[in-house]
Amino acid sequence: MAFIELHDISKRFGGVQALAGVSLSIAAGEIHCLAGENGSGKSTLIKIIAGVYRPDSGTLRIDNDAAPLTPIAAINHGVQVIYQDFSLFPTLSVAENLALPSELRARRRLVSWSGVRKLAAAALARLGVAIDLDASVETLSIAERQLVAIARALMSEPRLLIMDEPTTALAGREVARLFAIVRDIQAQGIAVLFVSHKMREMLDISERITVLRNGSVAAAGFAQAFDEAALTRAMTGHDITAQSYRWRPRHGGAPRLELRGLALPGVLAPIDLALHAGEIVGVTGLLGSGRSDLALTLFGLRPRYQGEIRIDGRLVHLRSVAAAIASGLAYVPEDRLTEGLFLTQSIHRNLLATSYAALAPHGIIDFAEARARADAMMREMQITATDGNQKVIALSGGNQQRVLIGRWLMGEARVLILNGPTVGVDVGSKAGIHERIRALAEEGDLAVLMISDDLPEIVQNCNRVLIMHRGRVVEECGAALLSDAELGEKLKALA
């Protein structure tokens, strides 16, 4: 007997048909995966189940009750949503974060601190995790915050727990722990709706999978009936070929980027590395491996480094971002929204952000030239937008990433450092971005350093892989003979 049943649900926002005739049922105690690219309608569907949106047509039954759903009614039926941001209070203690919602539900006016602690301790005990109740949430790691959010959701005795992209910010070992907890929750008879776009995880955890594409169900069925290729096809509508990247050494000459004994006291042990034009070298490692510090050092953000950095054989001193840019380094940061893009500005301005000096030989910007170059780059990066004046905030994640990469290609970048190039980008755009990166390395004569947690991404796109651990490069291997499973084993062995 299904706990919740959606039949032929449609929802429209203005001119956009967010959902068209979606049917979905979740049985009690089932782990169900909702898959789909960004913009496929996953979030709208979650909000309909949570009672936040009312569908335009179709029926929704919880416990065979077809009454219109409000947020309160959904909660009373036992639907709990853990949003991507966890909805926690960073400056408050773990105990209070856990207990506040139940205290509010009980319509209390006064706070009993002993009651708060007791409730909170019981909630963590139920999950089998130990977190200091008095610590403020901002001092916790992302994984611990997620555990607090899960523990809090379980306090209201839910029957369906919806987890929105729960593994996005987690490292490999934390994902394993999360999955153990999800199975444990299932064993308590609670259904879990797991929203994701990572195929390996979906196949791993779920019993049934529903794939959305453009607001409709593209495929649905038991997890055993799917493999990665089938899921990709359902999510994107076409096959994405996985062909690994081959690099052919070219005529001699100095490497594009050469590190000799590059070190950061206490953070990075001395690293020797040579990167040639056309190479894509992957860097991976667990959290805290020092890989991001390596990238930041090369981009001039760790001025107290030791050792030598050479670009095209010339010794450079990367003590500031300006020096790094002038030396031909380009860096695409991990968090493009906060570190890389000017969200409220136009695509053109974002693309041109580092090129204005070059376009203003006498201190006055040549706007016609600027527009022409920016338009050319939009075509080159295949950015989908109405025109260059559109604000970046209105673009999809994939297009935003293209803008950011495109910005660096406007200048004379010789070494491109990508940190998590496709985090939060959906499968279809991801393949497109990979294709651009490969083409840039091959034709544009760039050397690319690609830092990523996404092992298939590394294995497919890199010709070499460096594995970092605790500030040193512990292994270097050619990617041609490597599978992502083997790479995963190597990382697990370090943990």
Add this chain to the structure above:
Amino acid sequence: MTFSFLRRSETAIALVLLVAMGLIGLVNPAFWDLANLFSLARSNVIIGIMALGVLSVMISGGIDVSFPAFAVAAMYLTIRAMLAWGWHGVVAPFALAGAIGLALGLVNAFFVSTFGMIPLIVTLGTGALVRGALLGLVGTSQINIDRMPQELIDFGNLTLLSRIGPNGTHFGLSAMILLYLLAALLVHLFLTRTMLGRGVYALGSAPEAALRVGFNRTRVLFTVYGLAGALAGLAGLLHGSMIWLANPRDFVGLELDVIAAVVLGGASIFGGRGSVLGTLLGVFMLVMVANSLIIMHIDTTWQRIVVGGIIIAATTVTSFRDRRQLA
């Protein structure tokens, strides 16, 4: 567990305060005179009561710079009303002053909550408006001791612990300190023991999350801005009673001192953080520094430099703390 108080920012503030007291006492032994300590305590009252309101607003993620204007309006209007109507008493005038402050505070809350306006801009506007209206419509003449209502003067003069000084003068500890401590206790209980008070922290900490778990944003905002207004109104009239003077141009620039004291007490400009105990310590520190500058005969213009320096130093320390915890 037992030593967790050591990690609290209040402990750090208290330690800094003790060190500062020790240093000041070394430079100027007159600091430890009972008369000086009593006068120091008395100087805490007005700034302290206002600081309690500002603390609540800051924890909720807002800021209030209009309260000195509200305080002066409540004081001047109440005393003018008492003179005009030949009105006597103590409790009723204070109730009126509090009500004037409350009403003005609710105006702030209305703009912040209904239109989602930036609190700094709203309160800058209402503050200027109220000050201008008071001087333009009500009057600019100050009411001196000869016309001040006697009951208020007597009330402001109440002392605990009367002593006779070495040169034969009388001095005592102002009883107004009790009012201040009572207000502090009530605000402390409100912030830590009521769900509404926890809602103030929740809203300041993560506004979106606070709405999702069911806190009522409107109610929280009306409460904190109303509270700040009401406390300012009460402090205004109390100030008039203690100095036997109602000056409609009073309290100019006081917002800076009060905000400095609250920040010094560990509250965060970004909301979600702060405590009454910390604020009491912050107010004491600020007042003590100003007081020492006076007894060391340092020019008042230099005191502004010190207050500005304290704000910069305290916000630097707290922003380092906040950044470390975010990282």
